[in-house]
Amino acid sequence: MKSQQAVQTTPTPDSAVVRGPDEVEVRLRVNGENRRMSIEPRVSLLDALRDRLDLHGTKKGCNQGACGACTVWVDRRRVLACLTLAISCENREITTIEGLADGDALHPMQEAFLDLDAFQCGYCTPGQIMSAVALLTEGHAGDDDEIKEWMSGNLCRCAAYPHIRAAIRRVRDEQGGDRAAH
Amino acid sequence: MRPISYSRVSDVGTAIGTVAADPTSAFLAGGTNQVDLLRIYVEQPRRLVDINDLPLKQVEELPGGGLRLGGLARMSDVAEHPTVRRRYPMVSESLVLGASPQLRHMASVAGNLMQRTRCTYFRDTEVACNKRSPGTGCSAMEGVNRGHAVLGTSECCIATHPSDLGVALMALDAVVQTESPAGQRSIPIDDFYLLPGKTPEREHPLSHGELVTGIDLPPLPVAAHSRYIKIRDRESYEFALAAVAVAMSVVDGRITEIRLALGGVATKPWRARAAEAALDGAPATTDSFTRAAEAELATAVPHGMNAFKIELAKRTIVRALTEMTQREGSA
Known part of the structure; x- marks a missing residue:
C-alpha cells in the first residue's frame, strides 16, 4: 500500500473556460447531422432533443433515471438522456429513435416490435427499441432470463414485456444470434 | 435546477x-x-467542471499483482473486464447487480463511491435532514424508514449507503487514490467512508477539489473465490435491502480465509469484522455461519419499519456462506 504522504503537484489554478449560466451556443451531432442550438448548460440532452431539435421520439417519462423512456445512444452506447446534460455531449455521436431507420426502411427491431405487437400505448417504445438494439450489440440476449435482466432499465406500464422479449428474440435469431446485430 | x-x-x-x-x-x-440531485435542489453548485475527458478510464495491472480501476472507468466496462471477472468476481457481480444497463454505461466507479443516499428525506428539501441541512433533525427516525440502516447509525442519521461496489471494495480492502492541489493521497476504503456520528453531512475525508483518480484492488488470491449476493424488493434495477460480499477459502472443511462485507443495512459499506472473527478457522457449517451472523448483527439498532433487516441480513450472510461452501466443495 502506498503511504499517505502527500506528493506535491502543481495544478493550473482555475484556467478552464467558463460557459453559461446564460444561453451558450452548443453544437451536437445527432443522427449523423450537425446541429447548433443556443441553450443554458443546465439543459438536459432530453430537453434539447425534444424542445430545441424537435426530435420528439425520445420520451420524457420520470425525468429522474428510473424508467428508461429517454434511452438514446451516445457514442453508440445506450444511456439516459434525462440525466445527461446536452452541453456535455459536444464531440459525441448521438443517436435517437429517429436515426435508427435506414431511410424509409425500418430497423429490424422496429419491424419486430410492429409485427409482434410489442407495445400498447407506445410511450416507452422508442426507449425500449433503442435499448433492445444496444442489448444485442452488448451480447446479453442469450435467453429470456438474460433479456429480462438486461432490459430491466426500461419500464413498460402496459406490461408488454413478453412481446418485447419476443421481438428481441426474433431479431437476435434473424441476425445470427447474440452480439451479431451490428 | x-x-x-x-x-x-x-x-x-x-x-x-x-x-x-x-x-x-x-x-x-x-x-x-x-444531475438528479441538481434537479431537485439537493445539491446546488453554481458551476460544473466536466471531467469526462480526463485520462482516467483504464483498468491497469499494478506492480505487485493488484489492479487499478481508473476513477472514470464506467461501471459497465469494469464489470465486463476479463481480469476483474477472473480475479475479483465479487466486484464484477456487485456492478452488474447495480442500477440498469444504461446507468452502468454512464456512471463512473469513482462516482459510484461518491453517490449520495437515496433516503427519501435527504432528497426532499421540504423536510428536516441532518445530512442535507445539518442541525435540522432526522425525519427518518420516526418516519418511513423501511429502507434505512441498522448498523453504523447515530442519533443524527440512519441513512443507508446505497453503493454495491463499495461493499465489494470494503471486503477487499481496496485503496482509493485521490489528487488535490495539496498532492496525491492513498486512502484505505474503510477510512474513505465516514460514519455519520454527529456530522452526517460529511461522508468522505476529501477536501473540496480533491478528485478520486483511481481505485486499487490489492493482490488477493482468495478474491478469485468470491461473490456478491443482493436481496431486494424486485429482482433487478433496485437497491439492496441486504447484500453480502464474500470471499472465502475452505480447506478440509475449515475456513482458512474469510472476507465479508454487508450492503443495504448500514450507513457505510460495512466490513463484517465480528462475523469474520467468528468464522476464521471455524468449520464451514451452518452452525458456524449462524453464529457469525448473530455476532455481526448483535449491535444492530432497529428503528421501527426496518427491524426486519436484522433477520434478513443474518439470513443473507448464512445463505452467502452456504452457497460459497457448496461451490468451493464442488470445485
Whole structure:
C-alpha cells in the first residue's frame, strides 16, 4: 500500500473556460447531422432533443433515471438522456429513435416490435427499441432470463414485456444470434 | 435546477485546480446521481467542471499483482473486464447487480463511491435532514424508514449507503487514490467512508477539489473465490435491502480465509469484522455461519419499519456462506 504522504503537484489554478449560466451556443451531432442550438448548460440532452431539435421520439417519462423512456445512444452506447446534460455531449455521436431507420426502411427491431405487437400505448417504445438494439450489440440476449435482466432499465406500464422479449428474440435469431446485430 | 455554468477540462491538474479554486463548483462525471440531485435542489453548485475527458478510464495491472480501476472507468466496462471477472468476481457481480444497463454505461466507479443516499428525506428539501441541512433533525427516525440502516447509525442519521461496489471494495480492502492541489493521497476504503456520528453531512475525508483518480484492488488470491449476493424488493434495477460480499477459502472443511462485507443495512459499506472473527478457522457449517451472523448483527439498532433487516441480513450472510461452501466443495 502506498503511504499517505502527500506528493506535491502543481495544478493550473482555475484556467478552464467558463460557459453559461446564460444561453451558450452548443453544437451536437445527432443522427449523423450537425446541429447548433443556443441553450443554458443546465439543459438536459432530453430537453434539447425534444424542445430545441424537435426530435420528439425520445420520451420524457420520470425525468429522474428510473424508467428508461429517454434511452438514446451516445457514442453508440445506450444511456439516459434525462440525466445527461446536452452541453456535455459536444464531440459525441448521438443517436435517437429517429436515426435508427435506414431511410424509409425500418430497423429490424422496429419491424419486430410492429409485427409482434410489442407495445400498447407506445410511450416507452422508442426507449425500449433503442435499448433492445444496444442489448444485442452488448451480447446479453442469450435467453429470456438474460433479456429480462438486461432490459430491466426500461419500464413498460402496459406490461408488454413478453412481446418485447419476443421481438428481441426474433431479431437476435434473424441476425445470427447474440452480439451479431451490428 | 438552478442555472449553472459549465467547463470541460482535459487534464487532472486543471480539473482539481479549477474546482479547488471555486467553492461553488463541483466535478461532473457520469452525472447519474448528480444531475438528479441538481434537479431537485439537493445539491446546488453554481458551476460544473466536466471531467469526462480526463485520462482516467483504464483498468491497469499494478506492480505487485493488484489492479487499478481508473476513477472514470464506467461501471459497465469494469464489470465486463476479463481480469476483474477472473480475479475479483465479487466486484464484477456487485456492478452488474447495480442500477440498469444504461446507468452502468454512464456512471463512473469513482462516482459510484461518491453517490449520495437515496433516503427519501435527504432528497426532499421540504423536510428536516441532518445530512442535507445539518442541525435540522432526522425525519427518518420516526418516519418511513423501511429502507434505512441498522448498523453504523447515530442519533443524527440512519441513512443507508446505497453503493454495491463499495461493499465489494470494503471486503477487499481496496485503496482509493485521490489528487488535490495539496498532492496525491492513498486512502484505505474503510477510512474513505465516514460514519455519520454527529456530522452526517460529511461522508468522505476529501477536501473540496480533491478528485478520486483511481481505485486499487490489492493482490488477493482468495478474491478469485468470491461473490456478491443482493436481496431486494424486485429482482433487478433496485437497491439492496441486504447484500453480502464474500470471499472465502475452505480447506478440509475449515475456513482458512474469510472476507465479508454487508450492503443495504448500514450507513457505510460495512466490513463484517465480528462475523469474520467468528468464522476464521471455524468449520464451514451452518452452525458456524449462524453464529457469525448473530455476532455481526448483535449491535444492530432497529428503528421501527426496518427491524426486519436484522433477520434478513443474518439470513443473507448464512445463505452467502452456504452457497460459497457448496461451490468451493464442488470445485
